[in-house]
Amino acid sequence: MSANPASAAATDSPSGSGSGSGFRIPKVPFWAQIIAGLVLGVVLGWLARAYDINWLYATLDQVGHTFVQLLKLAVGPLVFFAILVSITNLRKVNNAARLATRTLLWFMITSLIAVAIGLAIGLITNPGAGTGLTPKDGKLPEQAGSWLDFLTGIIPDNVITPFTELNVLQIVFMAAVAGVAALQLGEKAQPILTLSESVLELLQKALWWVIRLAPIGTIGLIGYAIADYGWELIGKYATFTADVYIGCALVLFGVYPLLLVTAAKLSPLQFFKGAWPAIQLAFVSRSSVGTMPVTQKVTERLGVPKEYASFSVPFGATTKMDGCAAIYPALAAIFIAQIFDVQLGVGDYVLIAFVSVIGSAATAGLTGATVMLTLTLSTLGLPLEGVGLLMAIDPILDMMRTATNVAGQALVPVIVSAREKILDHDAYNSASSSPVDDAEVSDAEVSDAEVSDAEPKRVPVPA
Numbered sequence: 001m002s003a004n005p006a007s008a009a010a011t012d013s014p015s016g017s018g019s020g021s022g023f024r025i026p027k028v029p030f031w032a033q034i035i036a037g038l039v040l041g042v043v044l045g046w047l048a049r050a051y052d053i054n055w056l057y058a059t060l061d062q063v064g065h066t067f068v069q070l071l072k073l074a075v076g077p078l079v080f081f082a083i084l085v086s087i088t089n090l091r092k093v094n095n096a097a098r099l100a101t102r103t104l105l106w107f108m109i110t111s112l113i114a115v116a117i118g119l120a121i122g123l124i125t126n127p128g129a130g131t132g133l134t135p136k137d138g139k140l141p142e143q144a145g146s147w148l149d150f151l152t153g154i155i156p157d158n159v160i161t162p163f164t165e166l167n168v169l170q171i172v173f174m175a176a177v178a179g180v181a182a183l184q185l186g187e188k189a190q191p192i193l194t195l196s197e198s199v200l201e202l203l204q205k206a207l208w209w210v211i212r213l214a215p216i217g218t219i220g221l222i223g224y225a226i227a228d229y230g231w232e233l234i235g236k237y238a239t240f241t242a243d244v245y246i247g248c249a250l251v252l253f254g255v256y257p258l259l260l261v262t263a264a265k266l267s268p269l270q271f272f273k274g275a276w277p278a279i280q281l282a283f284v285s286r287s288s289v290g291t292m293p294v295t296q297k298v299t300e301r302l303g304v305p306k307e308y309a310s311f312s313v314p315f316g317a318t319t320k321m322d323g324c325a326a327i328y329p330a331l332a333a334i335f336i337a338q339i340f341d342v343q344l345g346v347g348d349y350v351l352i353a354f355v356s357v358i359g360s361a362a363t364a365g366l367t368g369a370t371v372m373l374t375l376t377l378s379t380l381g382l383p384l385e386g387v388g389l390l391m392a393i394d395p396i397l398d399m400m401r402t403a404t405n406v407a408g409q410a411l412v413p414v415i416v417s418a419r420e421k422i423l424d425h426d427a428y429n430s431a432s433s434s435p436v437d438d439a440e441v442s443d444a445e446v447s448d449a450e451v452s453d454a455e456p457k458r459v460p461v462p463a
Contacts, residue, residue: 117250
């Protein structure tokens with residue numbers, strides 16, 4: 001895939017050649033740009049806080065906020081058309097119902113493992129002990145989730161509000177209904193499906209432009225976090241922060257590789273090599289939905305049939321949250337219970353696992369996991385003021401949580417494809433960690449080998 005950067009650079013230059021005429025962005029690997037953004041963000045954030053530089057503080061805030069807003073701008077229509085198209089694409093896959101069932105089953109299996117790890121770490125480390133925090137430090141969240149709200153909130157009052165208020169769960173509901181209706185209509189719905197596919201491609205193209213700004217967004221997001229919260233605040237949550245990162249790392253680099261080896265008979269190193277562009281973008285953007293086009297691209301490059309990937313990845317981006325909906329609420333519930341001096345029993349831990357598996361769609365693939373946390377606390381009867389204790393530290397935690405989410409969203413389609421014998425093993429073994437910028441080049445600009453990587457041959461699913 002080494003021809004990619006050269007051809008892309010040549011296409012971007014005004015002269016159409018690599019002669020150097022015209023301005024071209026230096027060829028710095030995307031991962032290096034992200035790392036540079038992280039380092040620069042930390043330095044600028046420290047300077048803004050240490051020397052009380054108000055203009056720098058405001059600039060970092062605005063840069064980070066603008067990047068997240070650009071991601072959110074496309075979320076509503078992107079989710080709608082991605083889910084609609086993904087459901088209708090299942091008609092191109094043999095035994096689609098079996099694939100969908102297997103996907104959901106593996107989502108649940110990995111979520112259960114993740115929540116068990118979160119509970120185990122929390123019980124061993126007691127993250128709420130010795131923090132110096134008290135119930136008075138907490139405050140009620142602006143929005144709280146409950147099972148009644150969750151169940152009744154799926155159906156929207158109208159078709160406009162879910163998009164203006166970015167209620168992803170309601171958008172998913174409408175898209176699912178539209179997709180199933182299109183399948184029932186058959187050929188009569190083809191003009192709508194053609195339009196939907198074109199709109200989806202348009203949205204993904206626009207989102208690629210935003211994704212390229214991720215290194216700049218990183219500077220603002222990390223810098224503002226350091227400038228606003230400071231290291232002393234992070235120190236109060238040191239054990240809890242370490243627990244979240246360790247729990248996510250155990251799932252990401254322990255459980256996932258083990259499942260790849262045992263359940264799919266695949267190389268974990270090759271998986272991380274191919275999925276890395278999506279994982280690193282998720283770490284920075286803190287948005288599973290915003291990362292979805294990259295996640296789908298790397299999943300296809302790992303040998304998952306395009307028709308199946310176009311269903312499983314959007315489905316996972318809105319419901320598959322091992323970091324935000326499994327590890328984090330388990331640890332947060334234990335942390336808050338200890339701060340408020342509430343004893344949790346075995347039944348409570350079972351409830352946490354239940355909420356993590358069933359209620360994960362409430363996280364909606366956006367930055368933060370507040371709704372999922374309030375849903376967990378309300379189910380356990382814990383004070384919702386505990387959410388306020390964790391809001392300040394949330395951006396730091398959300399980076400690792402989202403990276404874990406996205407890795408799982410790519411992992412499950414790979415495992416299911418391997419077990420159903422539709423995975424292109426040649427594509428999997430040759431997938432590279434080429435920069436995100438190169439993932440969107442048109443078919444005319446890439447070699448035949450790269451086309452086979454991006455769009456592996458579909459093999460019928462065995463009955």
